[in-house]
Amino acid sequence: MPSIGRLHVITDARPGRDVLSVVAAGLAVGADTIQVRVPDATTDREAYGLTREILRMCRESGATCLVNDRLHVALAAGADGGHVGADDLPVDVARKILGPHGILGATARDPESARRAVADGASYLGVGPAYATRTKDGLPDPIGPAGVAAVARSVTVPVIAIGGVTADRVGELTAAGAYGVAVVGAVSEAADPAKVTLELREALR
Ligand SMILES: Cc1ncc(COP(=O)(O)OP(=O)(O)O)c(N)n1
Numbered sequence: 001m002p003s004i005g006r007l008h009v010i011t012d013a014r015p016g017r018d019v020l021s022v023v024a025a026g027l028a029v030g031a032d033t034i035q036v037r038v039p040d041a042t043t044d045r046e047a048y049g050l051t052r053e054i055l056r057m058c059r060e061s062g063a064t065c066l067v068n069d070r071l072h073v074a075l076a077a078g079a080d081g082g083h084v085g086a087d088d089l090p091v092d093v094a095r096k097i098l099g100p101h102g103i104l105g106a107t108a109r110d111p112e113s114a115r116r117a118v119a120d121g122a123s124y125l126g127v128g129p130a131y132a133t134r135t136k137d138g139l140p141d142p143i144g145p146a147g148v149a150a151v152a153r154s155v156t157v158p159v160i161a162i163g164g165v166t167a168d169r170v171g172e173l174t175a176a177g178a179y180g181v182a183v184v185g186a187v188s189e190a191a192d193p194a195k196v197t198l199e200l201r202e203a204l205r
């Protein structure tokens with residue numbers, strides 16, 4: 001049975017990123033969950049192919065493979081689940097599609113939406129943006145560790161903090177009640193993605 005994991009490396013959907021080499025580097029040093037997140041312009045055919053390759057890498061490493069937004073691709077590829085936010089299928093509908101055993105992440109930034117997402121079938125919550133981030137445009141203001149704590153107090157499912165996460169910030173996020181973290185830029189922008197992933201892994205101990 002795949003686990004939700006504590007160190008989620010999310011593929012960088014920005015142009016010019018070497019996604020597979022970053023995934024390989026992260027898996028080699030302990031990333032326990034990979035989330036496949038692609039540009040909106042990516043075709044389903046391309047998303048499926050990428051997911052199948054990343055799933056193969058995850059199976060070799062014993063890591064969990066999730067797909068962002070496109071649950072049909074997750075199902076078609078045989079991934080372990082998916083992640084939905086405000087612009088994606090509603091959580092209750094996503095749960096119906098994934099079935100009772102799939103891992104379903106949902107984005108939440110306050111206790112009310114967090115409780116609703118869990119009631120609707122979320123297995124874990126992606127909570128943030130915890131800090132400012134350049135990776136995704138149009139986000140609301142960061143909620144900080146205090147905002148993560150408010151959500152973590154309100155639910156019993158794992159909280160994965162996301163948004164501007166770096167190794168030096170992991171301690172305050174786990175102290176706030178986060179079970180784990182999700183990272184894009186700190187790993188994908190690193191000269192040595194494996195080194196940064198290892199630092200994140202160590203910070204989660
Ligand atoms: C672990 C995790 N948390 C939050 C998100 C954000 O998902 P969403 O709000 O659907 O935004 P997009 O990622 O689809 O742009 C996530 N992907 N993973």
Ligand SMILES: Cc1ncsc1CCOP(=O)(O)O
Pocket residue numbers: 128129132133134135136139162163164165182183184185186
């Ligand atoms: C997809 C998403 N949702 C909230 S923040 C974010 C991007 C996180 O990227 P980074 O780890 O580089 O801040």
Ligand SMILES: [Mg+2]
Pocket residue numbers: 068069083084085086087088
């Ligand atoms: Mg989404």
